[in-house]
Amino acid sequence: MTFEQLKELICENFGVSEDKVTETADLQEDLKLDSLDAVELSMMMEEAHGVSIPEEKFPECKTIADVLKFANGGN
Template sequence: MPAITDEQFEQIKEIVCEILELEEDEVTETSLFREDHGADSLRAIEILASLEKEFKITIDQAELSRMVNLKGVAEVVGESMDAK
C-alpha cells in the first residue's frame, strides 16, 4: 500500500463519514460502504470528488470499484498522490 500518513488517513475517514452521514466509530477500515452502510453510487462519486479536492489529486472513476471501504480508498488516494 502506498504510504499515506496517519493524519491523511484521518482526513479520508472524516470525509467518508461526513458524506455517508456516519459517526467515525461506525466505520472500520474494512466495513463495506454499500453493504454495511447503505451507500449508493452517488455517494461514492461524492467521496471521490471530495478526496480530489482535499488532496489536490485526480482519481480515475475506474478506481471506484476498489473504493469499497476505507482501506481501498486509502490505497487509491496514496497511489494518486504518488502519481502526482
C-alpha cells in the same frame, strides 16, 4: 491522504457515525454508500486533499482500505 482525513470526509458529508468508519468497513454494506455517493466522495477527496481515484478504478474500491490504497497511488 490519511485514514483520519477520509473518515472525517465520510462522517461529515454522509452522516455516518465515526465508530462505523474503520479500514475494513465495506462502503456499501457497512456505510450504506451507493455509487452516486462514491462519485461525490471521490470529488470531495480531490477538492479537499488533491487526491483522486480514476473513475474506472472506483468500482474496485470495496472498503475504506481500498479507497486509501488507490488514493495514495496504489493500483
